[in-house]
Amino acid sequence: xxxxxxxxxxxxxxxxxxxxxxxxxxxxxxxxxxxxxxxxxxxxxxxxxxxxxxxxxxxxxxxxxxxxxxxxxxxxxxxxxxxxxxxxxxxxxxxxxxxxxxxxxxxxxxx
Amino acid sequence: xxxxxxxxxxxxxxxxxxxxxxxxxxxxxxxxxxxxxxxxxxxxxxxxxxxxxxxxxxxxxxxxxxxxxxxxxxxxxxxxxxxxxxxxxxxxxxxxxxxxxxxxxxxxxxxxx
Numbered sequence: 001x002x003x004x005x006x007x008x009x010x011x012x013x014x015x016x017x018x019x020x021x022x023x024x025x026x027x028x029x030x031x032x033x034x035x036x037x038x039x040x041x042x043x044x045x046x047x048x049x050x051x052x053x054x055x056x057x058x059x060x061x062x063x064x065x066x067x068x069x070x071x072x073x074x075x076x077x078x079x080x081x082x083x084x085x086x087x088x089x090x091x092x093x094x095x096x097x098x099x100x101x102x103x104x105x106x107x108x109x110x111x
Numbered sequence: 112x113x114x115x116x117x118x119x120x121x122x123x124x125x126x127x128x129x130x131x132x133x134x135x136x137x138x139x140x141x142x143x144x145x146x147x148x149x150x151x152x153x154x155x156x157x158x159x160x161x162x163x164x165x166x167x168x169x170x171x172x173x174x175x176x177x178x179x180x181x182x183x184x185x186x187x188x189x190x191x192x193x194x195x196x197x198x199x200x201x202x203x204x205x206x207x208x209x210x211x212x213x214x215x216x217x218x219x220x221x222x223x224x
Contacts, residue, residue, distance in 0.1 A: 031211045042115075042202045042215030043154060050211075088154060092211050098144065098167055099213060101154040 004102035006089055012108045019076040021105045023089030031092040032065050032072040033099065038085045043101075046087075047074070079109050113137040117203050117216035124193055124223055132188045132219045134203030143186045144204040144213065145178065147171070154202065160186065193223045 005024050013019055023032070031050055035043035047058050049065035049072060056063055062075045072091075076083055089102040116135040124130050136143050145157040158168040160178055168176075177189045186205075190197055200220050204213040 033211060033213075035215075037154075040217075042204075042218050044215070045212045048210070048212050090154075098156045098159050099211060100156065101146075103153045 004089055004091055004100060006087075006102040006105050008105060009103070010106040010108070012110060013079055015079060015081060015109050015111050017079055019079055019083070019107060020073060021087060021107075022071065022073045023091075023102050024071045025091060026070070027093070028069040029091030029093055029100075030069070032063070033090040033092070034061075034063050034072070034074045035088045035090060035101075036085045037088060037104070043088055076107075079107075081109050081111055083107060084109050113214070115203055115205055115214050115216035117201075117219050119219060120217065121220045122222070124221070126195055126223055127192050130190050130193055130221065132190075132201050132203075132221070134186045134188070134216055135184050136186055136203065136205030137214055138184070140205035140207050140214070142166075142206045142208070143178075143180070144206075145188045146202045146204060146215075147199040148202065148218075149199045157188070157201075190221075193221075195223050197221060198223045 007022050033048050034046045037043045047056050047063040052069050053067050054065040060077045086104040086106050088104045090099045118133045143160040146154050148154045156169050157172045159166045175191045179187050200218040202218045203216045206213045
């Protein structure tokens with residue numbers, strides 16, 4: 001099936017540090033999405049990427065759609081305590097396909 | 112900010128009972144989805160729905176599951192005879208045509224005992 005892998009699985013960082021996380025796949029995706037999930041809540045869309053090589057920012061967040069279309073990364077600069085949560089990458093293969101989620105990266109920020 | 116609304120937020124049911132999870136998608140969205148998340152695991156696709164019919168479903172979405180859009184606003188997921196392993200968070204999502212930025216609801220936590 002369509003599998004997405006995320007690394008790292010979890011990270012513990014100091015407030016103010018920058019964060020980088022990756023998402024990879026063995027198959028090509030045409031759209032990459034990054035979501036954040038807080039405990040007890042549904043995932044919230046952070047960034048959507050639609051073109052290979054695209055680099056998009058949303059405040060302190062920056063995400064890139066890999067040139068091979070098999071990967072994406074998310075960077076968070078100057079982390080703050082409210083960045084705590086699980087970050088999911090998600091991909092879409094075709095216009096009529098569903099969104100496939102990765103297993104998530106759990107981020108903890110130490111004040 | 113428009114929201115996807117899900118009710119109830121938490122449902123406890125006896126094994127073998129039927130449950131209906133309810134969702135009100137964003138009003139101008141055309142594509143609707145149900146996902147589930149077993150505690151501590153990833154978000155898994157169940158079913159997509161467009162133009163009043165199922166467009167795709169996963170292996171999880173077996174004959175015990177059904178979806179319906181009974182009127183212009185509600186989108187429901189029914190589990191006919193619940194099993195212990197159906198315990199999970201169930202998320203409804205919707206999107207507009209031309210974008211893959213789903214909006215998710217806050218979920219229904221289903222506990223089967």
